[in-house]
Amino acid sequence: MTVIKINAITVAADSGDELAHRFAARAGAVDGQAGFEGFELLKPVDDRTTWLVVTQWSDEESFQAWVSSPAFSHGHRSEAEREGKPAPAHVGVSSELWSYEVAGGSR
Template identity: 80%
Template sequence: MTIIKINAITVPADSGDELARRFAARAGAVDNQDGFEGFELLQPTDERTTWLVLTRWRDEESFQAWLNSPAFGHGHRSAAERSGGAAPQPVAVHSELWSYQVADLATGAV
């Protein structure tokens, strides 16, 4: 059953463009991971400052395998860090991970 992981990232109001730029710089980094089904970066369209990173996975085991893989660490480093430079200042002021599964409306089962 598909599971959904949402990373809710709160950034200062003037830092959203930088967050989007950083995600664009590593676009596709998770695409070939076993069990990965999709990715979306959701930008708020109101006064909120929380962006949502939504990923879909075949199952929890696939997500955990990626989370514990070298690819995860590599994908979360900046281009500067990958070439031996210093890490950029963090953009986020807070983040939390939410976990969901798609409800089976046909049967009402969870």
């Protein structure tokens, strides 16, 4: 059964574009992971400042294997850090990980 992981990241009102830029810089980094099925970065279209990072996995074990992998650590480093420079300030004010299973729907 597909497992959905949603990282709800709250940013300062003027930091959303930077969050999107940072995700674009590492686009595809998780694509080759076993059990990975998809990714979406959802931008709020109202006054909210919480962005949603939605990933789909074939099972919980695949997600946990990715989180424990060197690829996870590498993928969560900034462009600057990967180039040996100091890390920029965090964009997120807070984040929360939500977990779901698909219980119905259509495609």
